[in-house]
Amino acid sequence: MALAVLGCLVVAALVVLGVRALNAPEPRPPQPRPVPAPSTVTTSPAATPTVYIECRADRCGTVFVRVPGGDVLLDRELLRGEQASFTEPKLDVVLADASALRVEVNGVPRPPGEPGERQAFIAERKG
Numbered sequence: 001m002a003l004a005v006l007g008c009l010v011v012a013a014l015v016v017l018g019v020r021a022l023n024a025p026e027p028r029p030p031q032p033r034p035v036p037a038p039s040t041v042t043t044s045p046a047a048t049p050t051v052y053i054e055c056r057a058d059r060c061g062t063v064f065v066r067v068p069g070g071d072v073l074l075d076r077e078l079l080r081g082e083q084a085s086f087t088e089p090k091l092d093v094v095l096a097d098a099s100a101l102r103v104e105v106n107g108v109p110r111p112p113g114e115p116g117e118r119q120a121f122i123a124e125r126k127g
Contacts, residue, residue, distance in 0.1 A: 049085035050125040051093055052104040056080070061096030068092050068122070089125040094118070 053063055055078035065074040067088050074084055078101075095101055098113025105123045113119050 048107045049087050049104075050089065050106060051091055051123045052083070052085045052102075052107075053078070053095075054081075054083045054102040055100065056102055057097075057100035060100040062094075063096070063101070064092075064094040066092050087125070091123045092120075093123055094120045 051065065053065075058080050060078040060080075060082075062077050063074055063084065064072070065084070065086055066072040068090055073086055073088070073091075077096075078084070093103075095103070095113070096118055097115070098110075098117045098119040099115045101112070103110040103112075105121075106126045110121075
C-alpha cells in the first residue's frame with residue numbers, strides 16, 4: 001500500500017513538473033551589446049594638451065590619469081576610437097597596454113610599447 005501511495009506521489013510530481021516546463025516562456029536569444037560611439041574626454045580647451053591618448057585596438061586596457069596627489073581624471077578601459085586629452089600642468093599616467101594606444105605628451109608622440117607592456121610616467125606641461 002505504501003509503495004502505491006509513493007508511486008502516485010512520484011507520478012503527480014512528474015505531471016506538475018511537466019506542466020510547468022510546458023508553460024515556461026521560451027528563452028530569448030542573447031541580444032548583441034550595443035557598441036558605444038567613440039568618446040572624447042577633455043578637461044579644458046588648450047591648443048596643445050599635456051597628454052593626448054587615443055585607443056587604436058578594439059580594447060585598450062585600463063588608462064589611469066590623475067593630478068599627482070589629487071583628482072583621478074580617467075580610470076577605465078578605452079575602446080577603439082576613444083580619445084582623451086588633458087591640459088593640467090602635471091599628470092600621473094598609467095597605461096595597462098601601451099602598444100594599443102597612441103599617446104602624445106605636449107604634442108610629441110611617445111613610442112608605443114610592446115604588446116601587453118604596462119607603462120607609467122609623469123607628464124609635465126611645457127611652456
